[in-house]
Amino acid sequence: MGSLYRPKYKAADRTIRESRVWWLKYRADGKIIRESSETDERRMAEKLLKLREGAAEEGRPILPWANRITMRDLAEDLRNDYTANERRSADRLEFSLDHLLPVFGHRRAAHVSSADVTTYIATRQAENAANATINRELTALKRMFSLALAGEKLHRAPRIRKLDEHNVRRASSSGTSSRPPGGTCRPSPSSRPPTSPAGGSGASSSPSNGDKSISRRVV
Numbered sequence: 001m002g003s004l005y006r007p008k009y010k011a012a013d014r015t016i017r018e019s020r021v022w023w024l025k026y027r028a029d030g031k032i033i034r035e036s037s038e039t040d041e042r043r044m045a046e047k048l049l050k051l052r053e054g055a056a057e058e059g060r061p062i063l064p065w066a067n068r069i070t071m072r073d074l075a076e077d078l079r080n081d082y083t084a085n086e087r088r089s090a091d092r093l094e095f096s097l098d099h100l101l102p103v104f105g106h107r108r109a110a111h112v113s114s115a116d117v118t119t120y121i122a123t124r125q126a127e128n129a130a131n132a133t134i135n136r137e138l139t140a141l142k143r144m145f146s147l148a149l150a151g152e153k154l155h156r157a158p159r160i161r162k163l164d165e166h167n168v169r170r171a172s173s174s175g176t177s178s179r180p181p182g183g184t185c186r187p188s189p190s191s192r193p194p195t196s197p198a199g200g201s202g203a204s205s206s207p208s209n210g211d212k213s214i215s216r217r218v219v
Contacts, residue, residue: 002053026049099129
């Protein structure tokens with residue numbers, strides 16, 4: 001069973017003081033681990049302690065340094081991934097990072113939420129950025145978190161959903177559907193009027209069996 005505590009330290013005036021930040025104490029892999037929660041809110045520290053205890057009980061890797069990793073660190077990992085895999089879209093990546101890092105660069109990666117991503121999208125839309133452009137930025141952001149999870153640097157990643165780009169041609173407002181330039185509209189065989197034996201259009205001249213008004217030849 002883990003616990004919380006505030007370590008004591010000797011201040012410059014030689015008085016003994018208590019830290020404002022809560023620390024965690026728990027057991028994992030048979031060892032006692034002490035880790036700063038990096039918060040002075042007991043409720044937040046308790047939540048982190050439960051996460052650590054749950055991971056230890058399930059045998060999942062515990063990453064005490066996860067709270068220290070910034071989004072700028074993840075961006076550097078993404079650049080290295082592009083270099084290692086010789087991706088040709090490195091210039092496009094830098095264009096995306098030029099918009100992402102001013103907003104997320106200083107943030108702790110573990111603290112970025114789905115709501116933060118939604119706020120970013122709304123801000124970019126207010127700047128009149130096209131959805132296709134925003135989607136490229138979201139792709140880079142999602143890849144940053146994917147690499148962090150694969151490298152066991154983070155426990156979780158925010159949900160990132162792309163936008164509709166509306167590139168498909170739609171029907172016009174008058175109700176007629178658009179068609180490729182130069183295209184012609186041909187009726188289907190079933191919609192063509194029947195032709196007479198002489199080649200003209202119209203109904204057949206042969207009387208039906210049910211027609212009682214049959215014309216006779218006058219002799």
